Amino acid sequence: MIANLAQLAAEETEQNPLLPAGPELLVGTIAFAIVFFFFWKKLLPNINKVLEERRAAIEGGIEEAEAMKVEAQSVLEQYKAQLAEARHEAARLRQEAQEQGAALIAEMRAEGQRQREEIIAAGHAQIEADRKAAAAALRQDVGRLATELAGKLVGESLEDHARQSRVIDRFLDELEEKAEAAR
Amino acid sequence: MSADQTQLAFDWSCRILSDNGCGFPAPGLHSFLFKPLATVGGFEFNKVMLLALITTLLVVAFFWAAFGKAKVVPGKLQMIGEAGYDFVRRSIVYETLGKREGEKWVPLMVSLFFFIWIMNIWSVIPLAQFPVSSVIAFPAVLAAIVWLVWVGLTFKRHGFVGFFKNITGYDKSLGWVLPLVMVIEFFSNLIVRPFTHAVRLFANMFAGHLMLVMFTVASWYLLNSWLIPAAGVSFVMTMFMIVFELFVQAVQAYVFVLLACSYIQGALAEHH
Numbered sequence: 133m134i135a136n137l138a139q140l141a142a143e144e145t146e147q148n149p150l151l152p153a154g155p156e157l158l159v160g161t162i163a164f165a166i167v168f169f170f171f172w173k174k175l176l177p178n179i180n181k182v183l184e185e186r187r188a189a190i191e192g193g194i195e196e197a198e199a200m201k202v203e204a205q206s207v208l209e210q211y212k213a214q215l216a217e218a219r220h221e222a223a224r225l226r227q228e229a230q231e232q233g234a235a236l237i238a239e240m241r242a243e244g245q246r247q248r249e250e251i252i253a254a255g256h257a258q259i260e261a262d263r264k265a266a267a268a269a270l271r272q273d274v275g276r277l278a279t280e281l282a283g284k285l286v287g288e289s290l291e292d293h294a295r296q297s298r299v300i301d302r303f304l305d306e307l308e309e310k311a312e313a314a315r
Numbered sequence: 316m317s318a319d320q321t322q323l324a325f326d327w328s329c330r331i332l333s334d335n336g337c338g339f340p341a342p343g344l345h346s347f348l349f350k351p352l353a354t355v356g357g358f359e360f361n362k363v364m365l366l367a368l369i370t371t372l373l374v375v376a377f378f379w380a381a382f383g384k385a386k387v388v389p390g391k392l393q394m395i396g397e398a399g400y401d402f403v404r405r406s407i408v409y410e411t412l413g414k415r416e417g418e419k420w421v422p423l424m425v426s427l428f429f430f431i432w433i434m435n436i437w438s439v440i441p442l443a444q445f446p447v448s449s450v451i452a453f454p455a456v457l458a459a460i461v462w463l464v465w466v467g468l469t470f471k472r473h474g475f476v477g478f479f480k481n482i483t484g485y486d487k488s489l490g491w492v493l494p495l496v497m498v499i500e501f502f503s504n505l506i507v508r509p510f511t512h513a514v515r516l517f518a519n520m521f522a523g524h525l526m527l528v529m530f531t532v533a534s535w536y537l538l539n540s541w542l543i544p545a546a547g548v549s550f551v552m553t554m555f556m557i558v559f560e561l562f563v564q565a566v567q568a569y570v571f572v573l574l575a576c577s578y579i580q581g582a583l584a585e586h587h
Contacts, residue, residue, distance in 0.1 A: 149344060149451060149521065150514070159364040161369040164457060165432045170375045172422040175382045179393075179400060181384035208402055295572030 277307070330539040339536055342528035347449060347521070355454070357581075364553040366447045370433045403428045403572065416583055420576070423464070427457060432561065435520055435564030439557045449520035451513065454571075458513035461575040466505075469582040474476075481582070512574055519567045523560045530556055554581045 281303055350455040351359035381396030389397060403425045408417040431448060438446035448454050470478045479485070482504045483497035530553040535544035 146431040149347060149517075152450075152452035152455045155358055155360075156364060156367075156450055157456055159367050160453040162458035163367040164426065164430055164460070166371045168423065168426040171378065171426045174531045175375075176425065177399070179385050179397065182382075182387055182389075183397075186387045290453050304465050 327535075329536065330541045331537055331542055340532055342525050342532065346525065346528050362445065363447055363450050363453075366437050366445065367434065367453060370437070370447060374426075374429045374433055377514075380385060399429065400425060407569070407572050409577055411573065411580050412583065420579055424572050424576060427461075427575060428568050431457065431516065431571055432565060432568035435568060436479055436519065436561075438524055438560055438564060444527075446520040446524055448516050448567075449524045451517045454513040454516040456518075457571070458509045461512065461578060462509040465578045465582050468579060472582060481584075508578070512571070512578075515574075516567050516571050519563055523556075523563055527556050527560060528551065 169218070286301060320478055329340060331339070349360050349361040349363060350364060351476050353360045354492055377392075378396055381392045382400075404417075404421050407428070408424050411417070412420060434447035434453060436446075437443040438449075466478075469481050473481050479501075482501060483499040484504075485497065486493065489496055530549050534546050534549040537543070537549055541547075
C-alpha cells in the first residue's frame with residue numbers, strides 16, 4: 133500500500149505539469165522562431181509598404197480633392213464678383229440712361245416751348261405787318277375814293293336829292309364792281 | 316494505471332450502469348501526456364510538437380497568402396489579415412508603447428499573438444482537440460523570450476545601475492521601507508514575473524482542456540439507460556465550453572501580448 137502510494141507520488145512528480153520537457157522547449161522555440169522570422173523579415177514589411185502606399189494614395193486623393201475644392205471656390209468667387217460687377221454696371225447704365233432721358237425730355241420740352249413762342253411771335257409780327265399794310269392800303273383807297281367821290285359830287289348838281297342818291301348808289305355799285313373785278 | 320494506457324486506449328464499452336464495472340475515465344494529468352509518434356535518435360516526437368509545427372505552418376501560410384502579394388486595394392484574405400494585424404498593432408502595441416517606441420516591437424507582438432492564439436485554438440479543432448499552450452514548455456519558451464527581451468532592453472536603456480534601479484523600483488521617497496520594497500520588487504519582477512506570465516497562459520488552457528475533456532467523456536459515459544438525459548446535459552455543457560474556450564483562447568493570447576508590451580514599456584520608462 134505504502135509502496136503503491138510512493139510509486140504514485142513518483143509518477144506525479146514525473147508528471148509535474150509545471151516542469152517543461154526539453155524536446156518540447158526546443159520545438160516550441162523553433163516553431164515560434166520561424167513565425168517571428170517570417171513576420172519580421174518578409175510579411176510585415178510587405179504589408180507595411182502597402183499600407184503606406186494606400187495611405188499615400190488616400191492622402192493624395194484627399195489633397196487633390198482639396199485643391200479642386202479650393203480652385204472651385206476661387207472660380208465661384210470670381211464669378212460672383214463678376215456678376216456683382218455686371219449688376220452694378222447695369223444699374224449704373226440704367227441710372228445714366230434715365231438721367232439722360234430725363235435731360236433729353238427737358239431739353240426737347242424747352243426746345244418745343246421756344247419754337248412755339250417763335251411761331252407765335254412770327255404770327256403776331258405777320259398779323260401786325262398785314263394789318264399795317266391793310267391799313268395803309270385802305271387809307272390810300274379811302275382817300276382816293278373820297279377824292280373821286282368828292283370830284284363827282286362837285287361835278288353834279290347837289291340840289292336834286294334824287295340825283296344825289298343816284299350818285300351815291302352808282303358809286304357803291306362801282307365799288308362793288310371793282311371789288312368783284314379784283315376778286 | 317499508466318497514463319499512456321488511459322490516454323491511448325479509450326474504452327468505448329465503458330459506460331455507467333454497465334456490467335463491466337469500470338469507473339468514470341476522468342481526465343487528469345495523463346490527458347496531457349502523449350506517446351511519441353516517432354522517435355528519431357532518442358528524440359521523441361509527439362502530437363503536441365506536431366501541432367506546434369502545424370501552428371507555425373498555418374500562421375505563416377495564412378499571412379503569406381494574405382500579405383505575400385499585398386495590394387493597395389486588398390482582397391478578402393488580405394483584408395482579414397490586415398484586420399488582425401491592425402488589431403495587435405494599434406489596440407495592443409500602440410496603446411501601451413505609443414507609435415514611435417512601439418513600431419519596433421510590432422513584429423514580435425504580432426508573432427506572439429497569432430502563434431499563441433492558434434496554439435490555443437487547437438483545443439476545439441476536431442482530431443487535434445488539444446491546446447498546445449496547455450503544455451508548459453510552449454508558454455515557457457515564449458515568456459522566456461519576452462523576459463530576455465525585457466531584461467536586455469532595460470540594460471541597454473538604463474545601464475547597469477539603472478537596470479537595478481529600474482527593476483527594484485528604486486525610489487528615495489519611500490524612506491526606510493525602501494530596502495524591503497527593493498527586495499520584493501527584485502524578486503517580483505525578475506523571477507516571479509516570467510513565471511506568472513507563462514503559467515497564466517498555461518493554466519487557463521490546461522483547465523479549459525480538463526473541463527472540455529471531462530464533459531466530452533461524460534457525455535459518452537452517461538449515455539446509458541435512464542441517465543441518457545444527464546448525458547444530454549453534459550453534451551450541452553460541452554457545446555457551451557467550446558464556445559467559452561474560444562473566447563478564453565483569444566483573451567489569453569491578448570493578455571499574454573498585452574503583458575509583454577507592458578513589460579517592455581516598463582523597460583522604456585525613464586523612471587520606474
